[in-house]
Amino acid sequence: MSPxxxxxxxxxxxxGLHFNDTELTLGLPGATKSGTKRGFSxxxxxxxxxxxxxxxxxxxxxxDVSGDSKPPPAKTQIVGWPPVKASRKNVAKISKYVKVxxxxxxxxxxxxxxxxxxxxxxxxxxEDMFSCFPxxxxxxxxxxxxxxxxxxxxxxxxxxxGDWMLVGDVPWKMFVESxxxxxxxxxxxAIGLAPRxxxxxTSTSGSKSL
Amino acid sequence: MPEPxxxxxxxxxxxxxxxxxQSPSPDQVLENVLENVLLFLxxxxxxxxxxxxxxxxxRAEALTRSDLFIGNCYAVSPRRAIERFRRVRSVVLxxxxxxxxxxxxxPNWGAYFTPWVTAMATSYPWLEKVYLKRMFVTDRDLExxxxxxxxxxxxxxxxxxxxxxxxxxxxxxxxRQLRVLDLIEDEVADDEVDWISCFPESGTCLESLIFDxxxxxxxxxALERLVARSPSLRKLRLNRYVSIGQLYxxxxxxxxxxxxxxxxxxxxxxxxxxxxxxDYISAFAACRSLVCLSGFREIIPDYLPAIxxxxxxxxSLNFSYANINTEQLKSVICHCHKLQIFWVLDSVCxxxxxxxxxxxxxxxxLRVFPIDAREDSEGPVSEVGLQAISEGCRxxxxxxxxxxxxxxxxxxxxxKNCSDLVVxxxxxxxxxxxxxxxxxxxxxxxxxxxxxxxxxxxxxxxxLLTDKAFSYIGKYGKLVRTLSVAFAGDSDMGLKYVLEGxxxxxxxxxxxxxxGDAALRSGLHHYYNMRFLWMSSCRxxxxxxxxxxxxxxxxxxxxxxNENEEDKDGFEILxxxxxLERPRIDAPEFVTIL
Numbered sequence: 001m002s003p004x005x006x007x008x009x010x011x012x013x014x015x016g017l018h019f020n021d022t023e024l025t026l027g028l029p030g031a032t033k034s035g036t037k038r039g040f041s042x043x044x045x046x047x048x049x050x051x052x053x054x055x056x057x058x059x060x061x062x063x064d065v066s067g068d069s070k071p072p073p074a075k076t077q078i079v080g081w082p083p084v085k086a087s088r089k090n091v092a093k094i095s096k097y098v099k100v101x102x103x104x105x106x107x108x109x110x111x112x113x114x115x116x117x118x119x120x121x122x123x124x125x126x127e128d129m130f131s132c133f134p135x136x137x138x139x140x141x142x143x144x145x146x147x148x149x150x151x152x153x154x155x156x157x158x159x160x161x162g163d164w165m166l167v168g169d170v171p172w173k174m175f176v177e178s179x180x181x182x183x184x185x186x187x188x189x190a191i192g193l194a195p196r197x198x199x200x201x202t203s204t205s206g207s208k209s210l
Numbered sequence: 211m212p213e214p215x216x217x218x219x220x221x222x223x224x225x226x227x228x229x230x231x232q233s234p235s236p237d238q239v240l241e242n243v244l245e246n247v248l249l250f251l252x253x254x255x256x257x258x259x260x261x262x263x264x265x266x267x268x269r270a271e272a273l274t275r276s277d278l279f280i281g282n283c284y285a286v287s288p289r290r291a292i293e294r295f296r297r298v299r300s301v302v303l304x305x306x307x308x309x310x311x312x313x314x315x316x317p318n319w320g321a322y323f324t325p326w327v328t329a330m331a332t333s334y335p336w337l338e339k340v341y342l343k344r345m346f347v348t349d350r351d352l353e354x355x356x357x358x359x360x361x362x363x364x365x366x367x368x369x370x371x372x373x374x375x376x377x378x379x380x381x382x383x384x385x386r387q388l389r390v391l392d393l394i395e396d397e398v399a400d401d402e403v404d405w406i407s408c409f410p411e412s413g414t415c416l417e418s419l420i421f422d423x424x425x426x427x428x429x430x431x432a433l434e435r436l437v438a439r440s441p442s443l444r445k446l447r448l449n450r451y452v453s454i455g456q457l458y459x460x461x462x463x464x465x466x467x468x469x470x471x472x473x474x475x476x477x478x479x480x481x482x483x484x485x486x487x488x489d490y491i492s493a494f495a496a497c498r499s500l501v502c503l504s505g506f507r508e509i510i511p512d513y514l515p516a517i518x519x520x521x522x523x524x525x526s527l528n529f530s531y532a533n534i535n536t537e538q539l540k541s542v543i544c545h546c547h548k549l550q551i552f553w554v555l556d557s558v559c560x561x562x563x564x565x566x567x568x569x570x571x572x573x574x575x576l577r578v579f580p581i582d583a584r585e586d587s588e589g590p591v592s593e594v595g596l597q598a599i600s601e602g603c604r605x606x607x608x609x610x611x612x613x614x615x616x617x618x619x620x621x622x623x624x625x626k627n628c629s630d631l632v633v634x635x636x637x638x639x640x641x642x643x644x645x646x647x648x649x650x651x652x653x654x655x656x657x658x659x660x661x662x663x664x665x666x667x668x669x670x671x672x673x674l675l676t677d678k679a680f681s682y683i684g685k686y687g688k689l690v691r692t693l694s695v696a697f698a699g700d701s702d703m704g705l706k707y708v709l710e711g712x713x714x715x716x717x718x719x720x721x722x723x724x725x726g727d728a729a730l731r732s733g734l735h736h737y738y739n740m741r742f743l744w745m746s747s748c749r750x751x752x753x754x755x756x757x758x759x760x761x762x763x764x765x766x767x768x769x770x771x772n773e774n775e776e777d778k779d780g781f782e783i784l785x786x787x788x789x790l791e792r793p794r795i796d797a798p799e800f801v802t803i804l
Binding site: 089 | 531
């Protein structure tokens, strides 16, 4: 799968988030410490569209926000160091469980956000879980499902501040850090959520070359 | 088989009744008095001292010792132990050295329970308790145990492996007096046997059931029925296959619990949306005796408020599997005024530890584990957290702290603020890391610990350390019994300081440090007083080890190769220990006993 290209978020460095080993990052971990949610200009073009990551790879100047674009070389791990038992390393693998509700469904599911590396993977999994509920994946117009009975579902989440946001608003890592629960909301109700997101949707969909 | 003392008493009583009573000889009287007095002596150190007074005291002590403690299963043979101590009710056996936990020892090294259980089966019919640590235990061993001891009450297995759920089924079904079944950090094979259903149907005497380490599902309905028919149950620690909804059902049946391991603390994968979630808060509130809480294996932090009602009474809280952040921790810890033992992940950051320091004034033991146990991980806790703890938790006795950054100043502060420290284990995960502010080695920090903490018996050191650190340990660490060293020191002098300076040293484990044969020789005067010495990836040679083996016939000197090691003379690990026996015959091919 295409790797995420995203600046390490300030929240994630101060909260000690574990970086996916395969993730390319711009700048060394902890390079930025602005401590606030990233502004719009930070998020544009640095997000999450699977097939468009190839564009980023060929346009490094867009992403050269902090300079060095190579990931830090990982040290080879020494056997038995640090001295943490295997049971702690495996079972205490970083997991982040959140509940997933779908409007109109009689059941809740839960997902481990740490199992996914990108919004694409998460949404794909949600589509499998709730296969009778067409999920609007505005992030990738090609995968938009035909609305059923004129309504479809928008993936939304409640963040740590209690605000309901559209999934895909913020860089993936920041989303994992701040998401408290997911809700697949009927599109009619989702209007008015993070309008910026839909602006981004139209502006970036225009620039994609599919 | 009736006990000898019962027989003697019967005869005495019978003698009195029939007028045939004969007064015992003075020696006999003395011995009887001694035996009766010694029954009150429980400390094994005191008993060891008693046994050295004279032969008759040795005999009396041997007859009255009921708790057998064997710190190294290869130091003595089962036969010798059984011949000396004939009336044992409880056995503690320890096997592999601690570094085996971190994959430093190849598997199948040894520490088999089989010869012990086989010997005890015929000699200790009244055996009630078995406690094993780092032993290899098979299902057949467990089966034999279950069949052989009709009065058996307690089985505690810590860091053991070799058995599975079928062995547990045997224990559950045959040990009718079982009060305690504690499985702690074991590797338990999933034989797909429903062992929970094997407990007696009519009711159990269970007081403690701990199985949080079992990595396979259990039959929940059977567990619920088991809890319902176990009125003495006080300690219950569930594995991660128990959801919070299931936890609720168990808690309402067992509000008398004092120790609870909460399982996953997460909803099961599919939860009916229409259903109201049970009132978890009430379930916790009903557990008025709850003092020890753990589990949280797959926590959904939303559920944390459920535990608020019990926080004020908790003396022990284990969050070391809970991926929670600073805010989530703060919401809980602010209520925990009585907390004495606290285990947590570093995901709570320095600020979380500051909150602990602010509230937990009774804290005796703190363990901070890394959520990302790699050398180059972020490291959300640092000297800031350690400093805060040292200032807030003055009664601290034991600390284990994983971090990426540390300063001498913070360690020195802890040495001064927490003078009751008995255990100080600091693991700076990046190898050879200096004080990150001054760039100096960490010598002064650890030096201060051994200097100021007069009760210190256990020490683990890390970071950039020169021989100076070891000179401090040798000079001031007069009570140190256990020392753990990794990637430290400059020369043989380091090890010499310790071997020459620490008279109480019993367990020494060293890896990847530049100590060679000369250093090894400097401990010859002391090795018989030690339980073991482990040295791996140091600068030892085969000849150096052979020299020790020749000089000290009472030591078993094992050199252990990596299984892949081509060179038959090369070795990774020196493991040596005192023993009353000839070297063991159960060693695998990659172990050479010199």
